[in-house]
Amino acid sequence: MAAPIIGASRQDQLDELLNAVDLTLTPEQVEKLEAPYRPHPVVGFK
Numbered sequence: 001m002a003a004p005i006i007g008a009s010r011q012d013q014l015d016e017l018l019n020a021v022d023l024t025l026t027p028e029q030v031e032k033l034e035a036p037y038r039p040h041p042v043v044g045f046k
Contacts, residue, residue: 008014025033 008017
């Protein structure tokens, strides 16, 4: 995560956001997220 989500207005929202800090990704998930994005070609546009 690059930046926290700001705007929690209730304690339960803040607790949920803070729990996201403990998220652990597998090496495969990290690899997929770090792979270059290849946009799909535009279809049906003239």
